[in-house]
Amino acid sequence: xxxxxxxxxxxxxxxxxxxxxxxxxxxxxxxxxxxxxxxxxxxxxxxxxxxxxxxxxxxxxxxxxxxxxxxxxxxxxxxxxxxxxxxxxxxxxxxxxxxxxxxxxxxxxxxxxxxxxxxxxxxxxxxxxxxxxxxxxxxxxxxxxxxxxxxxxxxxxxxxxxxxxxxxxxxxxxxxxxxxxxxxxxxxxxxxxxxxxxxxxxxxxxxxxxxxxxxxxxxxxxxxxxxxxxxxxxxxxxxxxxxxxxxxxxxxxxxxxxxxxxxxxxxxxxxxxxxxxxxxxxxxxxxxxxxxxx
Amino acid sequence: xxxxxxxxxxxxxxxxxxxxxxxxxxxxxxxxxxxxxxxxxxxxxxxxxxxxxxxxxxxxxxxxxxxxxxxxxxxxxxxxxxxxxxxxxxxxxxxxxxxxxxxxxxxxxxxxxxxxxxxxxxxxxxxxxxxxxxxxxxxxxxxxxxxxxxxxxxxxxxxxxxxxxxxxxxxxxxxxxxxxxxxxxxxxxxxxxxxxxxxxxxxxxxxxxxxxxxxxxxxxxxxxxxxxxxxxxxxxxxxxxxxxxxxxxxxxxxxxxxxxxxxxxxxxxxxxxxxxxxxxxxxxxxxxxxxxxxxxxxxxxxxxxxxxxxxxxxxxxxxxxxxxxxxxxxxxxxxxxxxxxxxxxxxxxxxxxxxxxxxxxxxxxxxxxxxxxxxxxxxx
Numbered sequence: 001x002x003x004x005x006x007x008x009x010x011x012x013x014x015x016x017x018x019x020x021x022x023x024x025x026x027x028x029x030x031x032x033x034x035x036x037x038x039x040x041x042x043x044x045x046x047x048x049x050x051x052x053x054x055x056x057x058x059x060x061x062x063x064x065x066x067x068x069x070x071x072x073x074x075x076x077x078x079x080x081x082x083x084x085x086x087x088x089x090x091x092x093x094x095x096x097x098x099x100x101x102x103x104x105x106x107x108x109x110x111x112x113x114x115x116x117x118x119x120x121x122x123x124x125x126x127x128x129x130x131x132x133x134x135x136x137x138x139x140x141x142x143x144x145x146x147x148x149x150x151x152x153x154x155x156x157x158x159x160x161x162x163x164x165x166x167x168x169x170x171x172x173x174x175x176x177x178x179x180x181x182x183x184x185x186x187x188x189x190x191x192x193x194x195x196x197x198x199x200x201x202x203x204x205x206x207x208x209x210x211x212x213x214x215x216x217x218x219x220x221x222x223x224x225x226x227x228x229x230x231x232x233x234x235x236x237x238x239x240x241x242x243x244x245x246x247x248x249x250x251x252x253x254x255x256x257x258x259x260x261x262x263x264x265x266x267x268x269x270x271x272x273x274x275x276x277x278x279x280x281x282x283x284x285x286x287x288x289x290x291x292x293x294x
Numbered sequence: 295x296x297x298x299x300x301x302x303x304x305x306x307x308x309x310x311x312x313x314x315x316x317x318x319x320x321x322x323x324x325x326x327x328x329x330x331x332x333x334x335x336x337x338x339x340x341x342x343x344x345x346x347x348x349x350x351x352x353x354x355x356x357x358x359x360x361x362x363x364x365x366x367x368x369x370x371x372x373x374x375x376x377x378x379x380x381x382x383x384x385x386x387x388x389x390x391x392x393x394x395x396x397x398x399x400x401x402x403x404x405x406x407x408x409x410x411x412x413x414x415x416x417x418x419x420x421x422x423x424x425x426x427x428x429x430x431x432x433x434x435x436x437x438x439x440x441x442x443x444x445x446x447x448x449x450x451x452x453x454x455x456x457x458x459x460x461x462x463x464x465x466x467x468x469x470x471x472x473x474x475x476x477x478x479x480x481x482x483x484x485x486x487x488x489x490x491x492x493x494x495x496x497x498x499x500x501x502x503x504x505x506x507x508x509x510x511x512x513x514x515x516x517x518x519x520x521x522x523x524x525x526x527x528x529x530x531x532x533x534x535x536x537x538x539x540x541x542x543x544x545x546x547x548x549x550x551x552x553x554x555x556x557x558x559x560x561x562x563x564x565x566x567x568x569x570x571x572x573x574x575x576x577x578x579x580x581x582x583x584x585x586x587x588x589x590x591x592x593x594x595x596x597x598x599x600x601x602x603x604x605x606x607x608x609x610x611x612x613x614x615x616x617x618x619x620x621x622x623x624x625x626x627x628x629x630x631x632x633x634x635x636x637x638x639x640x641x642x643x644x645x646x647x648x649x650x651x652x653x654x655x656x657x658x659x660x661x662x663x664x665x666x667x668x669x670x671x672x673x674x
Contacts, residue, residue: 076510101478101508102400106437109405114438127607139577141607141638155403157553158577162637163661164606169649186405212553215402238556241563242572246539249552249574251507252402257420279561281662 001204002131002177003197004092004120009135010066011091012037014057014073014081023097024139025051028070031142033135036064056089059264068092070128071135074268075099078124081109086116093188094137095123102251105186112188120187125250127158127180138180140165150205150294151287152198154191156183156217157250160210160238160280166285168208173291176204180185183212183250191221199229203238206232206290208283209274213239214253214260222268232290234275236283237262295504298341301381301518302366302500308514309473311466311484312496316385325366326359328384328607337388339366342377345418350374355387388498392456393486395419396467397501398474401434407443407474409433411453455489462495463487478508508541527571527594534586536573543568544672546591546600546629548584550575550609558603561661567669570597577608584617585624592627599629601668603661604649606637614645619650630654630671633662 012030015021016038026049029035037052037060044055054060057069069085070091071078085093105124112119122129128138133147144162146169153168153175155161161180162198168175179194181187191209198204207229211218218237224235240262242248244255255261264274275290277283297305300318317328318341340352347353352374354365362384372379401408412430414422431453435441446464455463457594466487470651474482483501490496509515531538537552541559545567549555555574562569571591575583591600593645604614604667614635623626635643635657647657658664 045555051658080332086639099507101511102480102505103437103475103478106405106407110438114648139608144637155553157551157556159549159551159605159607160609161553163554163557165319166605166636185400185402208444209442210553212556220403236557238553238560242556242561243539243541246572248539248556248572249537251505253552253556254356276565279662280557280659 001201002134003194003201004122004177004179005068005129005131005135005137007134008034009092010036010064011068011070011137012035012057012060012064012066013070014093015071016040016051016053018072020289024072025070031136032133033137036066049125057084057090061089062119068094068137071095071097071214073097073208075101075222077143082108082121086112086119091119092205093119093121094128095121096126096128096138097123098125100124100184102185105184109186109188122179123182123188124219125184126182126187127161127222128180129177131177132175140178140180144169145178146172148176148178149203150291151175151208152194152204153178153208153210154194154198155180155192155210156212157210163280164208164210164284167280168287171284171288175202180287183252184253185215191217192224195221195224195229199231203294204231206234206287208287209233209235211235211237211246211265212250212253213242213255213262214250215263216260218265219268222272222274225270225274232275234277234283234287234290235269236277236280237265295344295506295517295518297500297502297518298343298381298506299500300341300381301433302502303497305477305502306473306500309469309477311469312494313500314385314496314498316383317380319662320381322363322366322370325384326362329356329362330382332386332623333586336362336384337387338362339383339385340369340374340379341381341383342374342379343382344375344377347374350365352379372615384625390488391491392489393458394455394459394463394488395422395485396470396487397481397483398471398479399481404434407435407437409435409449409467413450413454419485426659427667440475441468443468458493459489459495466495469505475581478512479503480505480507497645501667524617527590529588530593531573534590535618536583536587536590537576538590539572541569542570542596543570544588544596544598545668546594546597547603548573548575548587548591548600549603550579554603554605557664558601558661561665562601562669565662565666567665567670567672570594576608579609580613581617581620584614585621588618588621588627592625599668599672600627600631600633601657601664602633603664604633604635605639606640610639611635611637611643612639612646615646618647622655630656632664632668632671633657634661
């Protein structure tokens with residue numbers, strides 16, 4: 001089984017007529033994802049390579065029965081696009097947009113929680129989600145993933161997600177679902193949401209969790225794992241050598257004072273019984289060892 | 295972007311937050327002119343983005359023009375924890391009856407805004423938090439509802455601010471919250487917020503961090519971009535639009551994606567090397583970006599080897615390979631380049647480089663192998 005999406009998930013792409021939206025939307029469709037429509041205000045009635053374009057999410061949902069939206073619009077419009085998706089009746093929103101102001105993210109997150117408690121937002125600033133062989137929403141290259149499980153992956157970083165997929169696929173270890181939660185300060189979906197879902201998914205036998213400096217999501221996840229997780233977790237945290245006070249690329253990846261260090265995160269995870277590894281390769285090897293012993 | 299104190303105060307003034315009258319300058323003569331204009335006594339304050347400037351002698355009181363001249367001369371050019379003082383802020387000296395602390399920032403775990411208010415200001419808030427956490431009144435604010443006056447009035451009471459300061463402080467907090475939200479700050483902090491013997495409340499310091507993601511809706515931020523970085527490498531990278539942070543080591547790093555770039559630094563460190571920089575060429579980087587990245591790293595005299603770590607996603611490895619060759623044609627790269635190439639079009643990329651490989655252009659199959667090779671070359 002997969003989490004959050006499956007082979008029946010119908011997806012619309014907000015921003016399908018833009019460069020990025022078109023490229024990734026078509027790539028997702030070619031992978032086998034049911035991409036049933038696009039949304040661009042003013043371009044309703046046209047199509048992108050055979051995919052019908054609608055003026056609004058509401059119209060698209062009414063016409064196609066889509067339940068998921070892939071938001072690929074510039075930062076200025078992203079918060080409004082996310083709200084439009086929820087208002088239009090979509091229940092799973094993937095936003096890959098990088099560079100949304102934190103104030104907008106905070107408002108959007110809280111509006112979703114209060115007005116649309118059943119809607120899940122993944123991202124912003126994330127690579128998306130792929131359930132190999134079933135559904136791929138976002139920018140992950142489908143060919144580095146391997147279907148059939150038994151590993152679930154959750155990660156804050158895009159390229160490290162690819163690295164993790166690559167390490168496992170090369171060894172013939174498949175994935176149930178790989179979720180990129182993104183590197184922004186206010187992620188719609190966090191580690192715990194994904195760990196819970198993987199814990200409840202009978203096909204997922206082990207979880208790879210990739211974190212980075214900044215915030216306290218990893219520490220919170222460690223607490224949750226200690227109390228609830230029944231499956232082995234392998235983890236790698238990026239940024240051991242990152243200097244304090246500097247944003248390491250991601251808006252959320254910053255050590256402020258003594259808070260958010262990689263060391264604190266690794267200590268917390270280790271104390272929760274997680275296999276903490278020093279680099280992505282080591283994490284891959286550890287996971288292979290665990291899966292082979294299952 | 296972190297603001298200097300004077301910029302923070304200018305930003306506060308936009309939101310009507312009371313600050314001491316003053317002005318900034320980089321010259322001694324102008325410092326005297328400012329002091330003459332605003333009236334003595336004045337305080338001459340070093341403008342550096344680092345704490346501890348008072349202890350370092352970077353804040354001095356002056357009663358007359360002669361003293362302003364003396365202090366301005368001493369402070370301009372002063373080295374405070376590696377930061378050279380290029381600008382000083384001259385402001386009217388304030389009599390202080392009480393020092394408070396106030397700030398707004400994002401409470402990441404709760405996804406709400408967090409207000410912090412304390413009657414114990416003037417010292418580092420981390421110290422207060424450790425020694426007497428009850429001295430800080432925390433306020434969780436729903437970003438949708440915001441902060442209203444009634445809540446602020448209750449809050450200043452809870453924080454035990456002096457009664458005569460409460461009404462003014464509550465109003466000031468509303469303005470500071472507006473500055474934090476509408477002004478797109480990651481952090482808006484006043485320490486100390488003071489009560490004067492005359493009974494007025496105003497900001498004696500300003501610590502503001504702006505959210506760069508919001509710069510598109512703040513054209514006024516352009517004025518703050520002076521002297522933003524003193525590192526010539528970072529200046530050059532910025533001009534070329536690269537996401538670069540200068541460090542002290544000998545292995546130049548180029549990677550695509552922030553996580554992978556961070557991880558590359560870690561791996562270099564684990565195999566006994568030190569990174570000269572963090573450089574994320576981002577998703578979808580083409581040949582020109584790659585060439586620009588190599589040029590920036592090449593300009594760093596400490597670099598002894600360059601480690602290019604690419605996992606193609608949106609970024610196509612063949613483009614990266616072309617960029618490397620393009621850069622080699624344009625400029626002489628001083629250090630050997632070790633590449634690890636995987637992901638989208640990696641086979642094509644490796645094929646492009648194959649005829650050009652030599653002892654200064656090397657590929658390795660994995661991230662760890664490449665790190666070992668680059669560190670070996672850098673330490674040789």
